Each structure stands twice: as structure tokens, then as C-alpha cells.
Amino acid sequence: MVVESFPILRLPSLAREKVLKFLIPIQVFLLSQFSKRMRYAVKSEYRNTGQELSVSVHSSSMLICTHFSGKITGEFYVNEIEISNEWGMRIGSKSFKKRFIRLTLRIYNRNSQEYTKQLLEEFIDVFSFPIAKMSFSPDKEDYKSMIQWVNTYSQKTQLIIVNGPRVPVERYFYVLEHLESPNNVEFQLLIEDHDSRSSRIPTFRAEKIKFIYGDFIRLRHLKSFNGKEYIIREATINDKELNEFLRGLAAGANPNLRRLKLERYGKAVIDDVLKNLRAGKIGEYSDYEEQWSFELENGNQAILTYDELLPRIEESSIDIVINRD
Amino acid sequence: MSVENAPVVDVDEAAIPVEKKMYYRFESNDKKEFRVSELAIQQSETLNRLVEAMGYTSEDVENKPAIAIENIDGKTLKLVFQWCEHHKGEAIPVDDGSVPKIVEIPEFDAKLMDIDNGLLFKLIWAADYLNIVQLLNVSCKKVANMAQGKTPAQLRRVYLLPSDEEDEAAKRAAQEAQDPRAREVEEEFEERKRQGGNSFF
Incomplete structure (x- = not known):
């Protein structure tokens, strides 16, 4: 079969830019790897x-996905298990999913974490896309170096997701102590033996903190954020403890907090939650x-919304919004 | 409308209606002349600005020399004007630069671009030079479509991408072609080094 050919590097810059933008990101990435000139063209x-x-x-x-308006435009999958170091996948073949395609980069006999680090560096260098989301699992023994690696991107990552299967509470505390994220962090972890540890819970700083499985979050932990x-979601906090937290808030604790939402809180006795806060009912919406x-105490106002869901009372939620001046 | 029936004509081929609608005359770098309607010219930002600046009357168009387009040949310019005539009056798309671009190649355009890649290259170059946004879109889309279903090795061949070594060699060759004296100086320098000289001067 005769392969048609076209000298893309000899096109005017605007025309080449259009051609590149008609291609899928995987094709663009591959082109950037062929020569310094093509790489420069892609980057600019x-x-x-x-x-x-x-x-x-x-x-x-490692899986790197490119998105546009929430839709995946490409998947780059790096896997060390396969016994080939070839870029073996045929782009656009019928074996790929119809709506997007995946390029598998197989690593053999190499330090996979080093390689994946290099590849991600390469991606960010070639594409200069913002990182919307970075997720990692601290479930393996190399979790310390992984956190160190994630930290190098935390400043420019909008959301960091910590996920994986059950991890020991000590490892979870290590994440809290060492993960540097000024933006949003979402924990999707199950924590082992969280009741057995009584030592100090590390302070964790981030703009937004979300727990999907929050049953190990008790009052002391809530105060540490x-x-x-x-x-x-599903925090193990009762009405009396929540009242203690809110009284602390009213007295000046957690001065940055603007919102606390306790999803799946369950049945709440609001009189107990708001005891000694001189709260007034605004209305029923x-x-x-x-x-x-x-x-x-500083004059700011907090609004507590209790959304009681019946008959699934366990799904009721409490949402507290603090209007800071 | 088929490609064959597009109204662009070489000036010596047919009688041209010149009343009411104004038809401008253009000349390619190989002295082929074309008459193109005012509306069709609006597809090209470059030509549209040019004719506006010239302020020709109907008489000027007929009596003055054809407007020369010095870096596009007749074969390419014919395709360009056929495209402009077929799409005259259509809105010019605004490009926000984002991806994925969604551009369909209409049947007329597909037939028009059923040409060898050398001519396609010239067509893209002309669309870029004359700033014809949608012609540039469809022609670049055709080039992008060449990547469909290709392996990385095939991609390199399709887009004729030289390796870094080949690029270096080509650069050296170009430099030498430009300045043969440079090579002589270099050889002289190497010879002096072989003879043990520390300094060229």
C-alpha cells in the first residue's frame, strides 16, 4: 500500500496549528516525539x-487523560506489566473504544515510577494543559515517594484525590502531614484501625477538603482541619459534638472556615446542635x-440548614455557611 | 454546484457578465487571468481589503491591469476562486482556537480537493496567504484526516518528519549552499589544527 505523504513542517504556522488541532491529542503527542523541530511546533x-x-x-x-469540556479526548496508559517496550497500539484501529482512543506505553525492566514521572513531565512540557485532577493511592510501600512526587504538582493542580483500598491510620496521618495542597483535596480512602490510635492528629491545610467515607472523622479530627x-460524608459526630464545634467557631476557632457540610448526618435534634448559640430560626424553605x-463573636453570621430526608433519615444533611466579611 | 460548474473562468474562455455585479480581474504569477465576483472576494480577507483600498469602479476593473497575485500560480488560484465562488455569501467562521475542532468537508470541497498533495500544499499556502478561513479549515482537515488509522511509524512517514540528525544535516547543507566560503574556512581551520597550530590567526 502506498502511504500518502504531506510535509507538515513546511506549512505556514497558522495552517499547521489548524492541522494539529484537528488531530486527537495522542497523535499530537506522538508527533512531538519525532524530532526537536516538530516538538517545538507542537509546543508553540x-x-x-x-x-x-x-x-x-x-x-x-499511570493513566493520563486529556479532557475538553468534561469529555475525554485521549487516554495515555502507562503500564509496566507488559513485556514490550514498543509503542505498540495502532492509532484509530477498531479495537479502540469509539468515542476516544487509548495509547498504551508499555514499560519493561525499568523503574516504573521514574519512567512515569518522566512521562508526566514530558506531557506537561509538550501540552501545557492545566492539571484539573490528580489522583493517587497511598496503598503501596512507595507511598512516601509518591506523595513527594504529587507535591511537585500540587500548586498547579485544581483537585487532588487520595483514593485506594483500606490503608492503616498511620499512613493516612502521613498523607495529612506531608501532602501539600493549597487547592481542593478529596479523600476516597477507607482507614484501618482509626479508633486504636490516640496520639495527636496532624493538622491538614487545603482550601477545600472532602471525605467520601468520613466515618472515621470525629470531633477531634474535624477540629484539626x-x-x-x-x-x-457519614462523619461520626453527634449533636453534642457538633454543638461544641459550633460554639468554638462562634468563639473564633477555625477563622478561615466558610462552609461545613455534613452529608448523611442522620437524624439531628437541632435544639442540641444549636444549644447556647442564641440561634434564631430563619424559616422553612x-x-x-x-x-x-x-x-x-466577630459579628459574622452563620446559617445552618438542616435538610431532613424522610423516610431515609440517615441521608439527612447539615450545611453550615459562614458569611465572612 | 459541481466543481466543473463553478463560475470562475479564465478570462479568455467565456463571455463574462459585467453589469450590476462587479467582477474583479486577478492575475497569477504564471500570467493566468481570472474574473471573480465581488461577493466571492469577501471570502478572502486579504483580497477584500485590497479591493476596498483600491476603490475601483466598474470601468476601472475593465480598463486597468489585472491585480497581480505574485506568489500563487494559476492552477492553485483557479481552485481558490472556484471555492470562493461556490461559497460566496456564506458567513465566515470565527476561530476561537479551541479543540476538538468540528469541521465537515462538504461534497463540493471534497471534490475540489481531490488533487495531489503537492497541489493541496499550494492550496493551503494560498488559503493562508489570502486569509480564507473556511478554505483553510477544510484543507487542513483533509491533511489531518491523513493521520487516521496510522501507527506512529506511519505517522512519521505521512507527515514527512525528518529525524533530528536529518534536520541537522539539511541545516548544514543549507548553510554551505548559502556560503561556500564558510566551508573553506572551516576546512582551513581543521587543516591548521592538524598541523599543530594553536590559533587560526
């Missing part, structure tokens, strides 16, 4: 595309949603 012309990266790193593999917004407001 494949810009402002509105695309974002999401990166998922594991001990033995330092951020603007906490969303915790629906059959099940009620609001109260109370004032902090």
Missing part, C-alpha cells in the same frame, strides 16, 4: 485548546429544609 502551536489533564498514578501504572470548606442563623 498546540496551545490554548481549552483542554485539561487528569492524572491517575499508581505504583506500577484548616481550610475554607469541609464536606464530610421546603417541607423538610429548615434554616437557623447565629452570630459569631
